[in-house]
Amino acid sequence: MFPETMMKxxxxxxxxxxxxSASLHAHGAELDRVAxxxxxxxxxxxxxxxxxxQAEQQLSMQGTPVPAPAQLRSQVLERMVLERIQLxxxxxxxxxxxxxxxxxxxxxxxxxxNITVADMPRALERDGLSWDAFRASIRNEMIMARLRExxxxxxxxxxxxxxxxxxxxxxxxxxxxxxxxQHIYLRASETATPDQWMAxxxxxxxxxxxxxxxxxxxxxxxxxxxxxxxxQGGSLDWRPIERIPSVFADRLQGMKKGEVSPVLRTPAGxxxxxxxxxxDQVAQKVEIEQTHARHILIRTAxxxxxxxxxxxxxxxxxxxxxxxxxxxxxxxxxSDITSTKGGDLGWVSPGDTVPEFERAxxxxxxxxxxxxxxxxxxxxxxxxxxxxxxxxxxxxxxxAARLAVRERKADEAYEDWLRQxxxxxxVEIKPVQ
Numbered sequence: 358m359f360p361e362t363m364m365k366x367x368x369x370x371x372x373x374x375x376x377x378s379a380s381l382h383a384h385g386a387e388l389d390r391v392a393x394x395x396x397x398x399x400x401x402x403x404x405x406x407x408x409x410x411q412a413e414q415q416l417s418m419q420g421t422p423v424p425a426p427a428q429l430r431s432q433v434l435e436r437m438v439l440e441r442i443q444l445x446x447x448x449x450x451x452x453x454x455x456x457x458x459x460x461x462x463x464x465x466x467x468x469x470x471n472i473t474v475a476d477m478p479r480a481l482e483r484d485g486l487s488w489d490a491f492r493a494s495i496r497n498e499m500i501m502a503r504l505r506e507x508x509x510x511x512x513x514x515x516x517x518x519x520x521x522x523x524x525x526x527x528x529x530x531x532x533x534x535x536x537x538x539q540h541i542y543l544r545a546s547e548t549a550t551p552d553q554w555m556a557x558x559x560x561x562x563x564x565x566x567x568x569x570x571x572x573x574x575x576x577x578x579x580x581x582x583x584x585x586x587x588x589q590g591g592s593l594d595w596r597p598i599e600r601i602p603s604v605f606a607d608r609l610q611g612m613k614k615g616e617v618s619p620v621l622r623t624p625a626g627x628x629x630x631x632x633x634x635x636x637d638q639v640a641q642k643v644e645i646e647q648t649h650a651r652h653i654l655i656r657t658a659x660x661x662x663x664x665x666x667x668x669x670x671x672x673x674x675x676x677x678x679x680x681x682x683x684x685x686x687x688x689x690x691x692s693d694i695t696s697t698k699g700g701d702l703g704w705v706s707p708g709d710t711v712p713e714f715e716r717a718x719x720x721x722x723x724x725x726x727x728x729x730x731x732x733x734x735x736x737x738x739x740x741x742x743x744x745x746x747x748x749x750x751x752x753x754x755x756x757a758a759r760l761a762v763r764e765r766k767a768d769e770a771y772e773d774w775l776r777q778x779x780x781x782x783x784v785e786i787k788p789v790q
Contacts, residue, residue, distance in 0.1 A: 393434060394785040395441040400434070408433045412579075412588055421590045422573050424580035427789075432580065432587065434786065439775060442782045444497060447504040454499035462495055505771060512770045515762045523599055523758040526606075534637050536598060538605060539574050539591040540630040542772075544583035547780050561620040561627045568617055574631050583626070584772075595636070599761035602768060605630050625772055643753045645707055649742040650718055651683060651700035654693040656735040666736040670729045674738055677726055683740050692735065700740075704747070714739070 390402040409426075412433050416423050423429060447453075460474075467474045478488040541564060543557050564577055575590025582591050598606050605628070608618050612632045621628040653673060655666045673686050684699025691700050710718070717730040718739050727739040 391787050393438055393787060394783070395438055396445055396783050398441060398445065400437050400441060405430065405434055405437065408437055415588055416579055416590075419575070419590060421579055422576040424576060428580045430789070435583070436585075436588075438782075438784055439779060440497070440501065442778050442784075443501045443504055443775075446508075446778060447500045450504070450507060452500055452503050452507060454496045454503065458499065459492060459496050462499060463492070466495070508774055509767055509770050512774075513763055513766050515759055515766070519762050520755060520759045523762050524754065526599070534598065534635060535595045536601060536609060536632060537595050537634040537636075538593045538601060538630050539578060539633050540584065540593065540605065540628060541574075541578045541582040541591055542584040542625075543581065543627040544772075544776055545624075545626040547777055557627055558620065561629060564629060565617075565620060568629070568631075574617070592633070597761075599758060600764055602765060604628055625769075625776060642748060643750045644746050645749055646744055647704045647706050647747045648718055648744050649704050650702050651687060651695070651740050651742065652693065652702060652714075653683075653687045653691040653700050653738040654735050655690070655737075656692040663731070663736070667729050670736055670738050674726055674728070677738075677740075683726070704745070706747070706749075 391399045392402045392405040393400040409430055412429060413423050424432065463477070464474050467477055472480060477491075481488055481491060543561055545554060545557055549557070560581070564581060567577060568574060575592070578584075578587050578591030581587075584591060586592060593601070598609060601609065604621050604623055605618070608621070608630075609632065612618075614632060614634055617631045618629055621630075653670065655669060669690075673690060676686065677683055684701075687700030688696055690696075693700065695701055705718070707715070709715075711732050711734070713730060713732040714737065717727050717737075718741060721727055721739065721741040723741050723743050725741060727737070730737045730739060
């Protein structure tokens with residue numbers, strides 16, 4: 358799942374490390390206390406203080422009013438508990454992030470922040486920050502992302518009927534319209550009693566009264582929301598309606614900018630959302646270049662040595678240059694299933710073949726025959742017959758609809774899984790001292 362989500366988390370981790378180092382520098386000599394017990398591990402007061410500082414800085418950078426200290430502390434501690442539970446689960450499943458993958462992720466962060474990886478340790482050290490702590494934070498974010506993929510992906514199935522329904526829903530809405538939504542999520546335990554649901558409803562109604570009285574929605578989200586984006590003011594970023602959770606999407610039609618939904622109930626809890634903004638995007642026609650090609654393949658298992666395969670294909674290429682028919686030679690010599698069609702691959706789109714084959718094919722002019730090309734499948738001769746521009750707008754829309762359905766299901770499954778994980782963990786929150 359989730360390259361884009363992972364990168365957001367990784368960049369946020371950079372901010373966390375900045376706050377961590379600053380706070381530890383200021384309070385390093387202070388005696389540590391236990392803020393919470395999570396299964397067989399503890400979260401210390403200094404760890405919590407670090408994250409509270411980070412949250413304050415993040416909210417200030419966004420222009421979001423900072424909640425009252427006690428409320429912010431409670432919100433941040435709950436997020437730390439959820440992170441610790443996930444890391445414990447990952448450890449049970451032997452999910453790790455090796456140094457190679459970690460270095461790649463850090464390189465991407467450096468690129469997005471216009472700094473070289475070589476300069477990052479010195480830049481951090483100039484501010485008294487720990488390079489080791491930074492790497493550890495990024496590694497933890499990667500591990501949690503991989504855990505999410507491991508636990509959630511097997512639960513997801515997308516049917517053709519769901520894709521068609523998504524396309525139909527999109528066609529009924531304004532073409533290209535995107536929505537900016539903020540939301541507040543009040544999580545309910547999987548075993549919540551009627552009295553607990555009633556208490557949760559009372560809290561949601563109180564939030565509605567505060568919103569109607571003019572309280573900042575982002576501040577309320579940061580203060581009370583159980584969603585993973587609470588510290589971003591509950592913002593889902595700009596999305597087309599197809600990528601908005603169904604509990605919100607069903608209510609969006611007819612809503613005006615700035616309008617707030619009623620309290621919405623799902624099995625996972627209660628939700629309130631605000632339509633912060635909306636905009637229209639011009640639909641773009643999507644065209645790709647396709648290549649009509651054919652090939653002759655000698656598989657790795659069909660010869661004893663690369664030199665033998667190369668000589669054989671070079672002889673075939675020489676015969677083609679002397680006027681022999683490519684298709685006849687493909688029928689007689691190719692190991693591929695396409696041999697019966699004279700090696701004809703039909704129209705090939707970008708990404709349909711392995712990179713080695715695609716690079717060689719793209720370098721050819723129509724009618725031209727390649728030299729010997731090696732791929733994981735064996736050795737090839739390739740001939741380009743012709744090229745064309747193909748309108749794949751409909752295909753792209755269907756692919757986007759499939760992805761949107763999958764993302765919706767993934768988000769809902771993740772929240773449900775996280776709730777179950779939290780409910781089954783032993784968590785003891787220590788009183789503030």
